[in-house]
Amino acid sequence: MTAVQEPSAEREIGRERRRKEDQRLITGRTRWTDNIALPGMLHLAMVRSPFAHATIVSIDTSEAKNATNVVDVVTGADLGEAQGACINAWAITEDQVTPPHLPMPVDRVAFAGEVVAVVVARSAAEARDAAELVDVEYDELPAALDLKHAATDEVLAHPDLGTNKSAFWRFDSAEAGTGGDVDAAIEKARTDGIVIEREYRQQRLIPAFMEPRSVVVDPTGEQITVWSATQVPHILRFAIAATTGVPESKIRVIAPDVGGGFGGKLQQTPEEMIAFAVARRLGRPVKFTETRSESLMTAHHGRDQWQKLTMSAEKDGTVTGLKVELLADLGAYVAIVGGGVPVLGAFMFNSIYKFPAYQFNCQTVLTNKTWTDAYRGAGRPEATFAIERLMDELAAELGEDPIEVRRRNWIHADEFPFSTVAGLEYDSGDYEKATRRAMEMLGYDELRAEQKRRRDAGDRVQLGIGVSTFTEMCGLAPSRVLGQLNYGAGGWEHASVRMLATGKVEVVTGASAHGQGHETAFSQIVADRLGVPFEDVEVLHGDTQVAPKGLDTYGSRSLVVGGEALVKAVDKVIDKARPLAAHLLEASADDLEYAGGRFGVRGTDQGITIQELATAAFAAHSYPEDMEPSLDADATYDPVNFNFPHGTHLCAVEVDTETGQVSMRRYACCDDIGNIINPLIVAGQVHGGLVQGIAQALWEEAVHDDSGTLVSGSFTDYLLPTAADTISFDIDHTTSPSLTNTLGTKGVGEAGTIASTPAVVNAVVDAVRHLGIDDIAMPCTPERVWRAIQGVAKGGATEGAAMPHFDSSTGMEGTVDRTTGGAQ
Amino acid sequence: MTRISLTVDGARVADDVEPRMLLVQYLRERLGKTGTVIGCDTSNCGACTVHLDGESVKSCNVLAVQADGCEVTTIEGLAQDGELHPVQEAFRECHGLQCGFCTPGMVMQSVALLKENPQPSEEEIRLGLEGNLCRCTGYHNIVRAVQHAAGAGSTTSSASGAGAEQGVTA
Numbered sequence: 001m002t003a004v005q006e007p008s009a010e011r012e013i014g015r016e017r018r019r020k021e022d023q024r025l026i027t028g029r030t031r032w033t034d035n036i037a038l039p040g041m042l043h044l045a046m047v048r049s050p051f052a053h054a055t056i057v058s059i060d061t062s063e064a065k066n067a068t069n070v071v072d073v074v075t076g077a078d079l080g081e082a083q084g085a086c087i088n089a090w091a092i093t094e095d096q097v098t099p100p101h102l103p104m105p106v107d108r109v110a111f112a113g114e115v116v117a118v119v120v121a122r123s124a125a126e127a128r129d130a131a132e133l134v135d136v137e138y139d140e141l142p143a144a145l146d147l148k149h150a151a152t153d154e155v156l157a158h159p160d161l162g163t164n165k166s167a168f169w170r171f172d173s174a175e176a177g178t179g180g181d182v183d184a185a186i187e188k189a190r191t192d193g194i195v196i197e198r199e200y201r202q203q204r205l206i207p208a209f210m211e212p213r214s215v216v217v218d219p220t221g222e223q224i225t226v227w228s229a230t231q232v233p234h235i236l237r238f239a240i241a242a243t244t245g246v247p248e249s250k251i252r253v254i255a256p257d258v259g260g261g262f263g264g265k266l267q268q269t270p271e272e273m274i275a276f277a278v279a280r281r282l283g284r285p286v287k288f289t290e291t292r293s294e295s296l297m298t299a300h301h302g303r304d305q306w307q308k309l310t311m312s313a314e315k316d317g318t319v320t321g322l323k324v325e326l327l328a329d330l331g332a333y334v335a336i337v338g339g340g341v342p343v344l345g346a347f348m349f350n351s352i353y354k355f356p357a358y359q360f361n362c363q364t365v366l367t368n369k370t371w372t373d374a375y376r377g378a379g380r381p382e383a384t385f386a387i388e389r390l391m392d393e394l395a396a397e398l399g400e401d402p403i404e405v406r407r408r409n410w411i412h413a414d415e416f417p418f419s420t421v422a423g424l425e426y427d428s429g430d431y432e433k434a435t436r437r438a439m440e441m442l443g444y445d446e447l448r449a450e451q452k453r454r455r456d457a458g459d460r461v462q463l464g465i466g467v468s469t470f471t472e473m474c475g476l477a478p479s480r481v482l483g484q485l486n487y488g489a490g491g492w493e494h495a496s497v498r499m500l501a502t503g504k505v506e507v508v509t510g511a512s513a514h515g516q517g518h519e520t521a522f523s524q525i526v527a528d529r530l531g532v533p534f535e536d537v538e539v540l541h542g543d544t545q546v547a548p549k550g551l552d553t554y555g556s557r558s559l560v561v562g563g564e565a566l567v568k569a570v571d572k573v574i575d576k577a578r579p580l581a582a583h584l585l586e587a588s589a590d591d592l593e594y595a596g597g598r599f600g601v602r603g604t605d606q607g608i609t610i611q612e613l614a615t616a617a618f619a620a621h622s623y624p625e626d627m628e629p630s631l632d633a634d635a636t637y638d639p640v641n642f643n644f645p646h647g648t649h650l651c652a653v654e655v656d657t658e659t660g661q662v663s664m665r666r667y668a669c670c671d672d673i674g675n676i677i678n679p680l681i682v683a684g685q686v687h688g689g690l691v692q693g694i695a696q697a698l699w700e701e702a703v704h705d706d707s708g709t710l711v712s713g714s715f716t717d718y719l720l721p722t723a724a725d726t727i728s729f730d731i732d733h734t735t736s737p738s739l740t741n742t743l744g745t746k747g748v749g750e751a752g753t754i755a756s757t758p759a760v761v762n763a764v765v766d767a768v769r770h771l772g773i774d775d776i777a778m779p780c781t782p783e784r785v786w787r788a789i790q791g792v793a794k795g796g797a798t799e800g801a802a803m804p805h806f807d808s809s810t811g812m813e814g815t816v817d818r819t820t821g822g823a824q
Numbered sequence: 825m826t827r828i829s830l831t832v833d834g835a836r837v838a839d840d841v842e843p844r845m846l847l848v849q850y851l852r853e854r855l856g857k858t859g860t861v862i863g864c865d866t867s868n869c870g871a872c873t874v875h876l877d878g879e880s881v882k883s884c885n886v887l888a889v890q891a892d893g894c895e896v897t898t899i900e901g902l903a904q905d906g907e908l909h910p911v912q913e914a915f916r917e918c919h920g921l922q923c924g925f926c927t928p929g930m931v932m933q934s935v936a937l938l939k940e941n942p943q944p945s946e947e948e949i950r951l952g953l954e955g956n957l958c959r960c961t962g963y964h965n966i967v968r969a970v971q972h973a974a975g976a977g978s979t980t981s982s983a984s985g986a987g988a989e990q991g992v993t994a
Binding site: 018019021022023024025026027028029030032034035037125208209210211212257258259260262291292293514515516517680681683684687688689690691692714715716720721722723724726728729752 | 842844852856857858859860861862863864865866868869871898899900902903908912915916917919921922923924925926927928931946949950951953954955956957958959960961962963964965966967
């Protein structure tokens with residue numbers, strides 16, 4: 001392809017461009033869904049079940065219907081089939097048990113917060129008032145709440161299904177031919193090596209995007225228009241059409257400004273479906289905007305797994321095998337990705353290491369709690385946490401520095417491309433270089449020396465240093481791989497480039513941003529590649545009528561998949577423009593060279609710019625006979641592989657051994673995300689990701705009480721970190737360009753979240769390990785840290801905090817490493 | 825219904841409102857000042873922060889009737905004569921926003937913070953913004969933006985460490 005280089009012009013890629021999006025956002029000139037008001041628009045309020053599991057005996061709507069300015073009160077029975085259904089796009093096994101999921105169930109509720117009726121009124125306040133008047137009689141049923149208990153099928157979340165076990169998914173390296181037999185490796189290590197066995201808890205988290213979900217549906221006009229605070233307008237349109245019978249061509253979905261998602265808005269929600277059905281029923285525009293409590297209670301949650309892990313190693317610390325047994329809580333329904341989330345982690349437990357044998361087992365389980373689905377990282381944070389905690393445990397067992405033990409096991413720079421034991425091919429990376437840089441930034445050696453001094457002196461406040469080296473798979477996803485995994489759709493992305501008459505460029509992308517800065521980064525890519533000014537590029541997205549094809553934004557895919565589609569569309573524009581340029585310049589196409597947005601006739605000063613050609617194509621007064629008078633081009637790009645960013649994250653914390661208080665002292669990370677389009681945006685993604693991961697380690701947990709009510713249902717109870725809880729970060733990059741896309745880029749949206757959680761927990765454990773502690777459950781609250789310290793001091797088990805060994809037959813639960821050749 | 829009259833972003837307005845109507849609802853639903861947003865029900869998130877007679881308040885925590893006779897400034901009234909307020913400019917310069925939903929409140933609170941303390945330390949900034957939640961930025965660049973607006977931050981923003989952002993090339 002033509003290189004676009006104009007000596008005088010600064011390259012856009014790599015430039016710290018300030019964002020195009022910001023002007024409207026910093027002045028309040030925004031279009032959030034809740035800002036939309038239409039003539040005659042009605043407002044919805046949901047009547048929600050207070051019970052986790054109950055039969056709906058009766059719903060009396062008469063009093064609510066009589067309230068002033070109430071237009072209608074609608075139940076699931078009233079809507080019938082018109083309400084459609086919430087879909088699961090990924091049955092992870094052929095025989096997956098998937099309960100039907102009606103947006104408004106008719107006879108039974110399966111979690112607290114489920115909608116049983118909707119009030120339609122002239123104002124939101126009147127709708128909420130009248131929702132209090134709807135009288136629902138429930139017959140409470142036993143609820144399956146605790147994940148492990150639910151897995152025993154003693155109490156059923158959906159009695160008709162006969163089981164809570166939804167699907168069992170396994171990957172075995174011996175069966176797949178990608179490695180050896182993990183059980184044999186573990187057996188060998190039991191007699192002649194080291195076995196580390198741990199069980200870790202991935203607590204339930206809430207994505208907690210700042211903009212509550214909101215939906216407006218306007219059924220007037222030929223198309224039914226749906227505005228929604230969603231990450232996935234295209235997928236939502238498909239799901240509405242597929243389940244209501246309304247033709248896809250009659251539905252227009254618009255995701256206007258969307259205030260964050262983090263996976264939490266990649267759902268097809270009951271509320272969207274209910275608003276759609278009510279708008280059609282009444283023929284009037286309707287709006288529903290959730291309260292924060294409704295958001296925390298009913299928008300999907302994330303994580304919630306038990307991880308049972310067995311790692312085998314030689315006596316020198318060379319890992320020989322890893323076996324993973326997961327229990328994953330789906331909540332009450334299998335959400336759109338649902339059980340696919342832990343499967344996304346299946347390929348990442350081996351991380352950056354050369355493990356010869358690997359087995360992954362995952363049992364997904366239905367419970368009577370809020371449904372779970374993707375939350376930033378989706379499967380990969382869980383995998384990274386498990387392996388990075390284990391590597392620290394292995395180092396502790398060996399009495400060695402945790403970085404040394406990792407180095408002994410990781411893939412070296414000269415070993416790429418590398419086929420992993422999980423069956424992936426890593427294209428590039430340099431773990432040594434990123435680690436060296438991170439150590440330098442943190443001041444690793446000095447902090448280790450300080451740690452020793454303070455330990456020797458018996459300081460009340462102890463220093464801990466946590467290590468997390470990680471890689472992740474980004475750029476979801478090659479469609480053939482998704483097909484093999486039984487996912488319901490592909491992983492391609494679409495882009496169009498429209499050359500306007502005035503020479504301006506409209507770029508249409510199927511990726512749908514909600515804070516990532518696509519408008520800026522994509523403008524930079526097009527400006528460079530096409531050779532037009534950054535300011536002349538307009539990026540359009542998030543409206544199925546403007547951007548008719550797309551698979552939206554999640555899984556760190558926008559740049560690496562959507563950006564590549566853009567590159568291909570731009571290249572087509574240039575190819576289409578070449579014969580027109582030759583025609584107008586009266587030259588041979590072969591004599592033209594394209595640079596800096598201009599076709600020049602080689603050896604002359606004659607030339608014509610792409611923007612002039614756009615005007616000429618618009619006028620269409622003179623063009624070659626075999627050409628259409630247009631330079632516009634589309635491209636659909638299906639990725640050939642994932643890409644694999646990696647990095648080393650180091651964290652230093654101070655732990656007050658008297659109070660259990662954890663204070664973050666320093667955090668340094670060096671990420672390799674390939675070539676960087678906009679360093680400013682990348683830094684922002686890393687910072688934000690870090691805090692979400694740190695929050696899992698230290699603060700956040702969705703807690704249900706014994707009756708299945710979410711008790712962390714407000715920002716008073718669900719601890720989102722504030723500016724005062726966090727510190728400034730030291731971030732840097734090494735650059736191993738990805739070999740699987742033209743721009744050499746890798747995903748960055750999830751990296752910080754994936755890497756930071758184990759770095760922090762490793763640091764906390766490292767600070768108190770000399771007190772005999774080898775684990776503290778997340779979030780590592782002062783209470784849990786304090787209890788761990790007290791428990792050990794008293795010589796007893798730390799109830800609910802330190803994770804015991806899972807094999808009770810050893811009689812060594814709680815505090816001792818059950819490692820043959822080690823503690824025994 | 826109660827009659828209130830007040831000044832919002834320089835304009836005199838008057839309306840009959842329900843006594844229970846919150847100031848933020850009045851701004852959004854009656855005046856169309858949708859730049860100010862609602863992020864929670866418990867006055868934790870601060871997304872709705874505006875200035876009431878020059879003091880920052882969470883407008884979900886003030887009744888519209890309490891604003892009777894007052895002067896309210898929202899994010900939409902901060903820029904003067906097409907010129908961004910220095911704090912708005914600093915948020916853009918330092919990439920202090922991503923999705924932008926918390927930004928109106930964050931900017932209004934930052935303006936109030938700098939009015940009280942024109943040269944805050946990093947810790948004072950962090951404590952001063954404690955009542956405003958952001959889920960995207962990790963606060964790092966928001967702190968930089970406030971430092972930048974105070975004239976204390978470096979103009980290149982976004983990373984604290986030497987060598988950060990420079991990119992060590994392979």
